[in-house]
Structure formats: structure tokens, C-alpha cells
Amino acid sequence: LAKTTQPISMDSYEGQEVNITCSHNNIATNDYITWYQQFPSQGPRFIIQGYKTKVTNEVASLFIPADRKSSTLSLPRVSLSDTAVYYCLVGRFYNQGGKLIFGQGTELSVKP
Amino acid sequence: GAVVSQHPSWVICKSGTSVKIECRSLDFQATTMFWYRQFPKQSLMLMATSNEGSKATYEQGVEKDKFLINHASLTLSTLTVTSAHPEDSSFYICSAKGTNEKLFFGSGTQLSVL
Numbered sequence: 703l704a705k706t707t708q709p710i711s712m713d714s715y716e717g718q719e720v721n722i723t724c725s726h727n728n729i730a731t732n733d734y735i736t737w738y739q740q741f742p743s744q745g746p747r748f749i750i751q752g753y754k755t756k757v758t759n760e761v762a763s764l765f766i767p768a769d770r771k772s773s774t775l776s777l778p779r780v781s782l783s784d785t786a787v788y789y790c791l792v793g794r795f796y797n798q799g800g801k802l803i804f805g806q807g808t809e810l811s812v813k814p
Numbered sequence: 815g816a817v818v819s820q821h822p823s824w825v826i827c828k829s830g831t832s833v834k835i836e837c838r839s840l841d842f843q844a845t846t847m848f849w850y851r852q853f854p855k856q857s858l859m860l861m862a863t864s865n866e867g868s869k870a871t872y873e874q875g876v877e878k879d880k881f882l883i884n885h886a887s888l889t890l891s892t893l894t895v896t897s898a899h900p901e902d903s904s905f906y907i908c909s910a911k912g913t914n915e916k917l918f919f920g921s922g923t924q925l926s927v928l
Contacts, residue, residue, distance in 0.1 A: 736916070745820070745907045745919030746858070789857070801848060802917055804858040 706790045706805040713811050720777045722808050724790030727771045735766060735773045738789045740807070746789060750775065777810075785812045816842045816912045820920025827898055828928055835893045835923045837908030843888035844910035848917070849881075852905040864891045898927040 707725040714720045726735070734753055738746035750757055752764040752773070763776040777784060787807040817840040827833050837847060845866045850858040862872045862883050870883035880902075882894040891910075895902055903926050909919040 738917075738919075743905065743922065743924065745818075745909070745922045746917075748916055748918065751916060801860060801863055803860060804850070806857050 706792055708788075708790055708805060708808045710806060711809040711811065713813065714780055715813050716781055717779050720780050720784075720810060720812075722775045722777075722788055722790075722810070723772055724775070725772045726790070726792045729770050729792050730794075732794050733770075733792045734794055735764065735770075736791045736802070737762070737764065737773075737775045738791065740787045740789065749788070780810075780812045782812050782814065784810065786810060816840075816910070816916075816918045818844075818908065818910050818918045818920040820908050820923055822923060823921060824924040824926070826926045826928065829899050830897055832894055832896045833898055833925060835895075835906055835908070835925075837891045837893070837910070837920050839889045839910045839918070842910075842912055844891075844912070845888060846911040847885060847891040848909045848911075849883060849891075849893050850907045850909065852907060852922075854905075858907060861893075895925065898925070900927045903927045 736751040737749040739749050740746040750762045750764045752766050754766050757764045765774040787809050789804050789807040791802045793802045819838045821836050847864040849861045852858045860873050861876045862870045864870045864883045864885040866885045866888050872878045885891040905922050905924050907922040909917045912918050
């Protein structure tokens with residue numbers, strides 16, 4: 703299972719763009735990269751998923767370089783409600799027995 | 815999007831009693847569900863993988879006789895904490911595998927053992 707490394711914490715202000723980078727040097731060929739958001743006392747919420755290049759949805763963008771050894775979650779114009787822990791996960795589970803392991807996550811604090 | 819319902823949201827029990835937590839996939843069939851636990855200010859720790867119709871696979875260090883998992887249908891998995899003790903107090907979260915390698919999570923259950 704590919705191990706991920708993220709900054710433990712980040713601070714930002716409302717309206718700014720936030721980029722959180724995750725390192726996953728031993729990512730396997732068939733691994734996907736997925737980001738989740740978690741608020742206190744809640745289950746994680748899916749944000750975005752990608753395999754290579756760039757993926758964009760209504761809430762975020764995910765940038766993945768050609769070597770796939772890292773990925774960057776980009777949150778445009780954050781608000782106070784984006785204060786949460788963000789987890790980068792790498793893995794696949796097409797076959798029985800596959801699973802996703804959570805790393806430490808990045809605690810994002812958005813200030814007014 | 816896919817919805818995973820988890821009940822109860824919180825439970826308080828006496829030491830030595832058992833507690834059952836339910837996890838349901840509401841609008842999709844989940845052949846595989848996962849159970850995590852989370853202590854305050856820490857990340858989620860995978861406890862076990864639950865496959866419909868077969869025995870759960872537990873992670874190293876997780877006592878299978880203490881944390882009983884049943885996945886009897888494609889939409890329901892249950893976790894029973896048997897003979898609970900204060901050290902079992904934690905936030906338990908279930909998840910179900912949807913399509914395209916996405917995991918959908920329940921809202922979690924806060925267990926407090928007195």
C-alpha cells in the first residue's frame with residue numbers, strides 16, 4: 703500500500719486559494735488518488751479522485767504530475783466552512799482484500 | 815451521491831455490556847464495507863474489511879472476538895463491541911465501496927463506555 707505524506711496543518715484566509723500537496727512516492731500503477739474532507743465528529747466526505755493529469759469538479763481541482771509521485775488538492779476561494787481535516791489516500795480495491803489506509807491528514811484552518 | 819447511514823450516532827453504555835452499530839448503504843449495494851475507529855485528534859484506523867456473505871478480515875491487532883462484524887446482506891453490516899470497556903470508547907465509522915473506487919462513509923458513532 704502506498705504511504706502518503708502531507709503537511710500536518712495549514713492556515714489560510716477567506717477568499718484565498720489553498721493548495722495541499724501529498725507525496726506518495728511508491729504509488730502503484732493501478733492506484734487511484736482520492737481526497738476526503740472530515741469535520742469533527744463526522745465521517746469523511748469524498749472530495750475528488752483522479753489517476754493522472756488534472757481533474758476538476760464543483761468544489762476542487764486535483765493536479766497530478768506525470769510521475770504520479772505526488773498530487774495537489776486545490777481549493778479555490780476558501781471560506782470558514784472549509785476548515786477541516788483533508789486526507790489524501792492512494793490505493794485501489796478492485797479485488798477482494800483491497801483497502802484504503804488513512805494517513806495523518808492536513809488540518810486546514812481558514813481565518814476571517 | 816451514494817448514501818451510507820450509520821446508527822446510532824452516539825451511545826453510552828456500562829462497562830461489560832455489548833453495543834451494536836449498524837451501517838446501511840441506502841441507494842446502492844455494497845459487497846464490501848469497512849470499519850474504522852478514530853481517537854480524538856487522530857486519523858482513522860482501519861479495523862476490518864467486511865464482505866457480504868463471508869467472514870470479515872481484521873487488521874493486525876484488532877481482536878475479532880471483541881469486535882464482531884456481520885455482513886449478512888448487500889446493504890447492511892453491523893459491528894458489535896462485546897464486553898465493552900472504557901478503552902473501547904472511540905468514534906467508529908463505517909464505509910461502503912461504491913463504484914469507481916470511491917468509498918462512502920457513514921456519519922460515525924461516538925461510543926462512550928462508563
